[in-house]
Every structure is written in structure tokens, then in C-alpha cells.
Amino acid sequence: xxxxxxxxxxxxxxxxxxxxxxxxxxxxxxxxxxxxxxxxxxxxxxxxxxxxxxxxxxxxxxxxxxxxxxxxxxxxxxxxxxxxxxxxxxxxxxxxxxxxxxxxxxxxxxxxxxxxxxxxxxxxxxxxxxxxxxxxxxxxxxxxxxxxxxxxxxxxxxxxxxxxxxxxxxxxxxxxxxxxxxxxxxxxxxxxxxxxxxxxxxxxxxxxxxxxxxxxxxxxxxxxxxxxxxxxxxxxxxxxxxxxxxxxxxxxxxxxxxxxxxxxxxxxxxxxxxxxxxxxxxxxxxxxxxxxxxxxxxxxxx
Amino acid sequence: xxxxxxxxxxxxxxxxxxxxxxxxxxxxxxxxxxxxxxxxxxxxxxxxxxxxxxxxxxxxxxxxxxxxxxxxxxxxxxxxxxxxxxxxxxxxxxxxxxxxxxxxxxxxxxxxxxxxxxxxxxxxxxxxxxxxxxxxxxxxxxxxxxxxxxxxxxxxxxxxxxxxxxxxxxxxxxxxxxxxxxxxxxxxxxxxxxxxxxxxxxxxxxxxxxxxxxxxxx
Numbered sequence: 135x136x137x138x139x140x141x142x143x144x145x146x147x148x149x150x151x152x153x154x155x156x157x158x159x160x161x162x163x164x165x166x167x168x169x170x171x172x173x174x175x176x177x178x179x180x181x182x183x184x185x186x187x188x189x190x191x192x193x194x195x196x197x198x199x200x201x202x203x204x205x206x207x208x209x210x211x212x213x214x215x216x217x218x219x220x221x222x223x224x225x226x227x228x229x230x231x232x233x234x235x236x237x238x239x240x241x242x243x244x245x246x247x248x249x250x251x252x253x254x255x256x257x258x259x260x261x262x263x264x265x266x267x268x269x270x271x272x273x274x275x276x277x278x279x280x281x282x283x284x285x286x287x288x289x290x291x292x293x294x295x296x297x298x299x300x301x302x303x304x305x306x307x308x309x310x311x312x313x314x315x316x317x318x319x320x321x322x323x324x325x326x327x328x329x330x331x332x333x334x335x336x337x338x339x340x341x342x343x344x345x346x347x348x349x350x351x352x353x354x355x356x357x358x359x360x361x362x363x364x365x366x367x368x369x370x371x372x373x374x375x376x377x378x379x380x381x382x383x384x385x386x387x388x389x390x391x392x393x394x395x396x397x398x399x400x401x402x403x404x405x406x407x408x409x410x411x412x413x414x415x416x417x418x419x420x421x422x423x424x425x426x427x428x429x430x431x432x433x434x435x436x
Numbered sequence: 437x438x439x440x441x442x443x444x445x446x447x448x449x450x451x452x453x454x455x456x457x458x459x460x461x462x463x464x465x466x467x468x469x470x471x472x473x474x475x476x477x478x479x480x481x482x483x484x485x486x487x488x489x490x491x492x493x494x495x496x497x498x499x500x501x502x503x504x505x506x507x508x509x510x511x512x513x514x515x516x517x518x519x520x521x522x523x524x525x526x527x528x529x530x531x532x533x534x535x536x537x538x539x540x541x542x543x544x545x546x547x548x549x550x551x552x553x554x555x556x557x558x559x560x561x562x563x564x565x566x567x568x569x570x571x572x573x574x575x576x577x578x579x580x581x582x583x584x585x586x587x588x589x590x591x592x593x594x595x596x597x598x599x600x601x602x603x604x605x606x607x608x609x610x611x612x613x614x615x616x617x618x619x620x621x622x623x624x625x626x627x628x629x630x631x632x633x634x635x636x637x638x639x640x641x642x643x644x645x646x647x648x649x650x651x652x653x654x
Contacts, residue, residue: 141475141490145539149530154545204528204543204573211527212507221531222507279501279642280537421539424475424638425490 144352144420147281151416157202159416162271163409165195165228166293169267170301172235176260178317179252181242183305188235191228191267220277224270231263268297271412281419282347283354292335296408299328303404306397315391322390329382333375336411353418362414370414374407439498439517440580440595441619441647442606443629444491448613448651451476451489458608459493462581464564467549469542471578472605491614493605494519494540494578495637495646502532502541511575517619517647520579523571532575537642540577547572580616581605596625619647 149155168190175183200206213229215222238260241251272293275284302325309317340357343350357366381400390397451474459465459472472493479486496519502511503519510526513519521532533541547570550557557565570576581603588594588601595601596617606614617626626649629635635649 140539141488141492142477142479147534149533149543155530202529204530204575205526205571208508208525208527211510211525212529215507215509218504219507219531221505221529225507274531277505278534280535421537422639424492424538425488 141424143423144349145423146417147419147421150419151413154202157198159413161195161198161202163195163412164198165191166268166271166297167300167304167405167408168192168195169231169264170297170299171304172301173261173264173268174298174302174305174321176238176257176264178305178321180305180308180317181239181251182312183308184235184239185242186304186308187301188232188239192232196228196232220270220274224266224274227263227266228270231260231267234260234263265294268301269293272415275415280421282350282422283343283419284415286339286342286346286350288335288339288342292332292339295328295332295335296411299325299332300404300408302328303401307401310394310397310401318397319390322385326382326386329378333379336370336375347422349420349422352420356418356420357414362418365410366414369407369410372407373403374411377403378407437515437620438595438618439620439647440496440585441517441617441626441649442493442580442603443615443617443626443633443635443649443651445613445615445629445633445651446489447653448611449474449489449491449609450611450613452610454608454610455491455605455614458604459578462584462604464561464568464570465576466544466547466570467551469544469576471540471542471576490650491605492538492540492638493648494580495538495644495648496578496580498645498647499643501535501537501644505531505535507531514582516585518580518582518585519577520582521575521577523574523576526571526574528573528575530575537644538638538646541575542577543575544570544572 150158168187170187171190172184172187175187200209203209212222212225216226234256237249238251238256241247241249269290272289275281276286276289278284302321306318306321306325309315309321340354344354356362378400381396384393384396453474455472456470456474460470463471465471472491475488475490475492477488479488496517498517500511500513500519503513506512507529508525508527510522511519511532512522528543530543533539533543551561552558584603585595585601588598591601593601595603596606596615599607602616606616615625615629617624619626621627629651630649633651634653635651637646637649640646
């Protein structure tokens with residue numbers, strides 16, 4: 135971008151996607167999908183699923199978050215401003231989720247503990263905390279008024295749908311891996327609703343952005359016609375929406391163990407598609423031009 | 437308590453970059469980092485071309501979005517309206533960079549860059565690293581030369597009027613296009629200019645109440 139385009143054209147955001155910024159994209163993905171896996175597994179009573187989700191959230195999500203920070207040794211300071219900073223609130227809630235998650239999973243690992251992990255208390259409290267962890271990333275983005283593409287109330291809801299859909303698919307993959315097809319069959323009707331919500335919210339988010347501020351319209355243009363178009367059509371339209379939809383429709387009419395390869399393909403598409411969706415949302419974000427047209431009238435010649 | 441602000445007269449500015457260079461000198465900024473910039477470009481096609489010169493810097497907003505999103509409190513607004521970053525507290529999350537609609541913040545990826553790569557530090561750079569050490573992995577921005585302003589106020593000087601208490605970019609401007617002063621004082625130089633010349637901030641629709649105003653009319 136030439137210097138003058140910075141003031142007269144829409145500037146792409148780079149800090150949260152290019153170079154080391156890509157670590158934040160991965161951090162959001164793993165922490166949110168991990169929490170989604172945990173939440174779905176918690177209600178199904180799957181201890182291994184809860185552990186996988188917790189590890190994904192803590193090790194991968196937390197690890198990428200720390201690796202992204204410029205001064206990770208001071209990360210503890212990020213809990214100091216929950217009153218105004220969404221990032222601060224998210225970190226606190228993630229800490230509570232991970233801490234309480236240990237207590238919930240401990241009885242499955244150590245026998246003789248004076249409490250049980252599969253209680254209504256844990257289910258309610260940890261579901262609420264998982265909900266906040268799932269929505270944390272997109273909620274942080276939605277608070278950025280400077281980036282109209284992100285500054286949308288649909289973002290947290292889309293994030294929730296994404297966490298549950300992809301988290302549910304990951305849980306189904308674990309069930310398939312252990313040969314537990316009755317569980318996959320139990321999950322299938324729920325997966326349909328998760329996919330339906332995910333598709334609806336994804337389309338609504340882009341439609342809403344295309345009818346919003348100039349900068350968010352430009353972001354949508356970049357996705358539909360610009361550099362990101364191949365990624366958008368293959369990754370989001372193909373992998374995230376169309377292929378899972380076709381497979382899900384197939385399983386509406388056929389039992390889940392009739393085509394196991396398709397189940398694996400759907401899990402793969404859900405993971406890749408959601409990763410691409412998040413990448414595109416971060417990469418397509420644009421700032422408004424710095425110089426407003428009413429000031430341009432006052433600009434002078436040298 | 438004063439609320440410091442700046443007025444930049446676009447009809448007087450000649451695009452000499454003196455403000456940019458003096459700012460870099462004052463704060464010993466490493467290569468690629470600018471607190472104050474002069475954006476020069478053109479719009480339109482020949483023969484109807486419009487040359488644009490816009491000096492830009494942190495707007496020290498009265499309602500700064502960068503302060504709200506900072507999870508540590510490293511970015512904070514002082515009582516005199518100056519928005520600063522405490523490098524000892526910043527964790528380098530860059531939320532403030534994302535939140536600033538004016539894109540006036542920079543992330544210090546490295547602090548050991550040399551102005552002449554492979555040639556070692558110049559004596560000036562070496563002194564800068566000693567006098568004004570930078571924290572790698574933190575965010576930096578214009579602070580309205582708070583150290584100069586504070587020292588001047590302590591000595592009973594008036595920033596914007598007395599040179600010893602005035603930000604470097606304002607002092608360096610050879611055509612007096614930049615003016616610094618107290619926005620809360622209706623009789624100050626900046627308040628008078630804003631009133632008489634109908635100065636406006638950049639993109640007021642962001643609702644951040646900037647403290648930097650531009651005179652665009654003759």
C-alpha cells in the first residue's frame with residue numbers, strides 16, 4: 135500500500151493476522167473449539183471428551199495466546215481491567231473455566247475424592263463458563279468500533295454456533311474413533327441443528343456486513359471479489375457450508391454407520407472450514423480511510 | 437486542570453517533514469517507528485490532481501477507545517488529557533492498535549535495529565538507547581512530549597506559548613502551522629484558532645472527541 139492510500143483508501147488490519155498475529159487466530163480457534171468440545175462432552179458424560187476439550191483450550195489455546203503476546207511474562211496483568219476490557223474479562227473467565235474444569239475432571243482420574251464430576255452444579259456452572267470462553271474471541275473483535283466489519287452484534291452468536299458445531303463434530307470424531315456409533319447416532323440430530331444455526335448465522339453475518347458501513351462493505355467485497363475470494367469460495371462456501379450440508383442431508387435419510395467415510399469427511403470439512411472462516415474474518419477487516427471527504431475539500435496544492 | 441490539544445493549519449503546512457524528524461529525534465525512535473507523520477499524496481488524475489498534505493499524530497481523544505480495551509491499564513488518560521502508554525505494564529496484546537480508528541500506534545517488534553544495518557549504532561542511537569530505552573514487544577505512541585510539557589508546567593511556563601514547554605513537533609514547524617495549548621481555556625491560542633478558523637478534528641463521527649484539530653479553510 136502506498137503511503138497516500140493509507141489516508142484515502144480502506145486500510146487492512148494486519149496486527150491480528152499477519153506474521154506473529156496469526157498466532158492469535160489459532161489461539162482463538164483452539165480455545166473456543168476446545169471449550170465447545172468440553173461443553174458437548176460434559177452433557178454427554180464423556181470424560182475423555184472433556185479432557186480433550188480442556189487440553190485443547192489450555193495447551194493449544196493458552197499456548198498460542200502466550201506465544202502471541204509481546205511480553206508473555208506479564209500476561210497476569212491482563213486480568214486487571216475487567217470493567218472495561220473484553221480481553222481482560224475473557225482471560226478471567228477462561229482461567230475460571232480451566233480451574234473449575236480440573237475439579238470436574240479430577241474424579242475421573244483420581245479415585246476416592248469427596249465429590250463427583252458429573253453433577254448438575256458442574257454442568258451448569260461450567261456450561262456458562264464454556265459459553266463465555268467460546269464467545270470470547272469474536273466478542274473481543276466485536277468491541278472494536280474502529281473496524282466496522284467486526285463491530286457487529288452477530289459476531290458472538292456466530293462464535294457460539296461455531297464452537298458448538300465444530301466442537302460437536304470433534305466429539306463425534308472421538309466417538310467414531312472408539313467405535314461408539316450409538317453415540318454418533320445420538321449426536322446426529324443435534325449436529326443438524328448446530329449446522330443449521332452455523333450456516334444461518336454465517337450467511338446473516340456476511341449479509342449484514344454487506345449492508346453496513348462502507349468499510350465493512352469493502353471487507354465483503356475483498357472476500358467475494360478480491361484476493362481472498364478463492365479462500366472464501368473454497369474454504370467457507372465449500373468446506374464450511376456446502377459439503378457438511380450435503381453430508382448432513384444424506385444422513386437425514388440414512389443411518390450414521392452406513393457411510394463412515396462421509397462422517398470423517400464432514401469432521402474434516404467442519405474443522406478446516408471454520409479455521410478458514412475465522413482467518414477470512416480477521417484478514418478481510420478494513421479501517422475507514424483516515425482522511426474524510428469533507429476535509430479533502432480543504433486540502434491544498436503545493 | 438488544563439486539557440492539552442493541538443491545532444494544525446493545513447493551509448500553512450508546506451509538507452517539509454520537520455515535525456516528523458524532530459519527533460523522532462526527541463524520542464529517539466527506532467527505524468520504522470513514527471509518532472508523528474506527514475501523509476503526502478494525491479487524488480484524481482491529470483490534469484485534475486489534488487495534492488494532499490496531512491500531518492497526523494495521536495489525537496489524544498477525550499473518550500479514547502484504546503484506553504477502554506487495554507486489559508492491563510498500561511494505556512491510560514492523564515488528568516490533562518494526554519493519553520500515554522506505560523511500557524513497564526504493556527503486555528503487547530495490541531488491542532489498542534486495533535481499537536484506534538486513527539491507526540496512530542506502533543508495535544515495537546525489535547529495539548535493536550540500526551539505522552545503518554550492519555554498521556553498528558551511531559553515537560546518537562547509542563545515546564538514545566541509554567537515555568530513552570525502549571521495551572521490545574510493547575506498543576508506543578505520541579505522548580504530546582509529556583516530559584517537556586510537565587517540566588515546563590512545573591517551572592511555571594505555559595505550554596504552547598513558551599518554547600521550553602512546547603512539544604518538539606510544534607517547536608520545529610518553520611511556518612507555525614502547528615499550535616499547542618489548553619483546550620479548556622477559552623482564551624488560549626488553540627481555543628481561539630478553533631473558534632475563529634472553524635477547525636475540525638479528523639473523522640469526528642468516530643465519537644472519540646479528538647484533541648487534535650485541523651484548519652482547512654483559508
